[in-house]
Amino acid sequence: MPLRCLLALVGGLVLAAAFEPIGWAWLMPPAIAALVLSVRGLGPRRAWLPSLLFGLTFTYAVMVWMRSVGTDAWIGMCGVEAAFFVPLGLGLSWSLRLRAWPVWTALWWVGIETLRSGFPFSGMPFGRLAYATAGTPWAEALPYVGMVGTGFLVALTGTTLAWVLVTVRSHPRAAVAVVAALAVVTLLPALAPFRVTQQGxxxxxxxxxxxxxxxxxxxxxxxxxxxxxxxxxxxxxxxxxxxxxxxxxxxxxxxxxxxxxxxxxxxxxxxxxxxxxxxxxxxxxxxxxxxxxxxxxxxxxxxxxxxxxxxxxxxxxxHPVPYGEYIPFRGSSLIPSTYGKLRMVPRDMVRGTSxxxxxxxxxxxxxxxxxxxxxxxxxxxxxxxxxxxxxxxxxxxxxxxxxxxxxxxxxxxxxxxxxxxxxxxxxxxxxxxxxxxxxxxxxxxxxxxxxxxxxxxxxxxxxxxxxRIGLWPGRLALVFLLVHTIVVVLAYRRRRRGDRPVDVRSERGGTR
CATH class of the missing domain: 3.60.110.10 (Carbon-nitrogen hydrolase)
Structure with missing residues (x-):
């Protein structure tokens, strides 16, 4: 377990380096692979820990700029964002038991990414995989599949890299075939870029x-x-x-x-x-x-x-910024509006809808x-x-x-x-x-x-x-998270019922 935790900690820092100011986008696949490998083989009761450690180093590093607001704001916000990696660890643990697990684990990544980008309040979208793809072949997929779809391609590249590292010794030909197929999928948008017609x-x-x-x-x-x-x-x-x-x-x-x-x-x-x-x-x-x-x-x-x-x-x-442009639950004792720099927000900013x-x-x-x-x-x-x-x-x-x-x-x-x-x-x-x-x-x-x-x-x-497809990729990713969770919970409950000892007397109609 210590080696898994160390791998996850390093993986989170590596992923942060894919974003500005370093901007080494090619680090995203090995970082995602490191997360998958740190969780692989663990049950849900333990898989959340390396995933959380990955999330802590990633979020605190990629959004270190929040310290300009205040160290307390940085610690609090990134702590909330890192918490989303706990359910991600559970989802990865469940998905790694399935066939074609690189696909399901990539879906879990973009599903959690979508969730944290809109919740709580308006969420925090910074640090999405797609936001580090400028100047890469992945970016050419944006006009076709949007931010969620592009993030899925990046995540799939990382989860497939993890699969290759696990299987290359036992199935080298299969590994080569999968890598080639993924390369085609990734590079296809770059070979056929979307053309926009200029009208004035x-x-x-x-x-x-x-x-x-x-x-x-x-x-x-x-x-x-x-x-x-x-x-x-x-x-x-x-x-x-x-x-x-x-x-x-x-x-x-x-x-x-x-x-x-x-x-x-x-x-x-x-x-x-x-x-x-x-x-x-x-x-x-x-x-x-x-x-x-x-x-x-x-x-x-x-x-x-x-x-x-x-x-x-x-x-x-x-999307006004919570605690920066408005104070949620103003007047409550949860976080007093007179605390620290919150005094600088005397009036709440209203969200636009048009x-x-x-x-x-x-x-x-x-x-x-x-x-x-x-x-x-x-x-x-x-x-x-x-x-x-x-x-x-x-x-x-x-x-x-x-x-x-x-x-x-x-x-x-x-x-x-x-x-x-x-x-x-x-x-x-x-x-x-x-x-x-x-x-x-x-x-x-x-x-x-x-x-x-x-x-x-x-x-x-x-x-x-x-x-044209709008928000549907993100919505479908969230539906996948919900459905997969329900399926796992129901299967767990069935196993629990199957493990219960049978009352022989009741099976025989009671005692005489």
Missing amino acids: STTVAAVQGDVPGTGLDVPSVHREVTANHVDLTRDLAEAVAAGEQPPVDFVVWPENSTAVDPFTDPGIHAGIVAASDAVDVPIIVGGVSTDPLDDTQVLNQGIVYEPGLGSGDRYTKR LEPLRVAGVRVADAICFDVAYDDGIAGQVARGAQLVTVQTSNAMFSRTSQLDQQFEISRLRALETGRWVVVAAINGISGIVSPDGEVVASVPRRQQGVLVETVGLSTTLTPAV
Whole structure:
């Protein structure tokens, strides 16, 4: 058992190294294989331990950036995420007794991955296998099978590697055949990449205004942040007028480019209107506004400002961050809202529900705000409803000195592949960029710098198979987990009944 636990601990660290900032994606299969081998041969009562140890080292390493919020937040959140590896260990133990166990163990991985990406509250999707596939052959599967399907292919590669290591001595030909078949399945999307039909184009500007001072605390310098974006947009207008930049059709500002309600703060409102009038095109402003139905709550929105008209369409963030943007069970004794940095969340942020794309300069735009990009429902849902382009507005300034920025930007790249759309990322102080539908970064602004990106990007209404199937791969993975668990429990109960001693007297009709 000690060697199994050591293998699991190392395997978790190896898997974390597949993600940014190291980004060695090829480490994912051996890491998954290490987990499977550490559990193989153990019953459910013991299999949970190496699986939990794997989860602990993986989650604490891959999301070490959470320490920027606080060490207590990092310990608590990653502890919850690691707990999901306990049922994973049970599922692996059950699956390893079946034929074709590489398939069933891979399904258990993506099923648990899907579960932890949505529960509790809105879950934590960072660390999904698909999010480390940028620049690999696996990524070419994204437009066909989406994030869940691509994660399954990666997991299957790892579980098959474990099977090969177990069987290669006794069945070398079978091992070679299985590896060859898996290689074909993995490389097939790369040999036949999904083609997106471009239908027109638009010229977009993404503004990164930066955060003065340490760059970590937007609220304390929010007026300077807004002023930076106003000034850069005015500079863009002057550059266009001088012929130094091509005319743009609309501008994207990041999340928290105004950290106060732009409709109730006259100074902020005037600055936004002045910038929009100067550039004479719409601006998608990232702003926090008061909920019109309840002034004790706020909305995190992408707001379209039209020159000469004011605000137009809005997108509301679908996945506010628990304990960062709202406090679950506020007022209860579970975690007091006055504890530590929770005092910085005086009002709860309300979850958005609409999947209707924004209308900006004649273009239908799928918007996402910060962590929204890590969830499968928002962007794909808007693209399915006619969005021709994707924008990501983000303010992860608190993490600007960590790998969180790199991990999130990689997800934005992968969303371009998944949806077949150009993706325009506007970050408050990094990383902003413009990504083509094949995942290539055509322009970017590094962290902690000011910059304006101007690019002509393609528009499309082509729906990838991944967008068409939507959330069903994840749902089916969860159904598999439930059905397999029920089957195992029922089989266990039947065995227990079969093991009970028979009362001979009752079988003979009692005593005389």
